[in-house]
Amino acid sequence: MMAERASLRGPFLGMMLLLGLTLAGAASARLWHVPEPPPATPVAAARSLVFADRDDGAVVVSAPDGTLVAVLPPGTNGFVRGALRGLARERRREDAAIAAPFNVTEYVDGRVTLQDPATGRWVDLRAFGATNAGAFARLLTAREENE
Structure with missing residues (x-):
């Protein structure tokens, strides 16, 4: 049972880190007012x-x-x-x-x-x-x- 929990800890922490980085990236773009460019259509x-x-x-x-x-x-x-x-x-x-x-x-x-x-x-x-x-x-x- 303990080995099973330990084996799930790594992937869980990895997913949480990825989620945190994604949210931080989205928030930083909003906070720093980084506008995306207008479309490149004629x-x-x-x-x-x-x-x-x-x-x-x-x-x-x-x-x-x-x-x-x-x-x-x-x-x-x-x-x-x-x-x-x-x-x-x-x-x-x-x-x-x-x-x-x-x-x-x-x-x-x-x-x-x-x-x-x-x-x-x-x-x-x-x-x-x-x-x-x-x-x-x-x-x-x-x-x-x-x-």
Whole structure:
């Protein structure tokens, strides 16, 4: 019985060590904010956009030169607002420029990403479904919409 326990101790300790190293590696990437690179797929369309909240709850989307792209009315575009809120939280945490542009990119394979050059973070929006990715993809072709 004792020999049986002793023979299981080595593999058990090895598995625990492997599990610990795996968890430590995942935690260190999160703690040190090591972003993985965006996909290496050819780009179909890309645009830098600035998002600003307006007092009435609307979100004003503009090009970095100030050209109006779109106004997202209050109470709409919840996914866009949520995705931007998460990236803005990262900017505040890292003391990055809050008003810096974000990059929206659509790739030839249909993937749409939202990249934050201020922090190096990016989100593959396709992971949230075609409708949500489409909310950002529409901004790639939007032209000076009126309110």
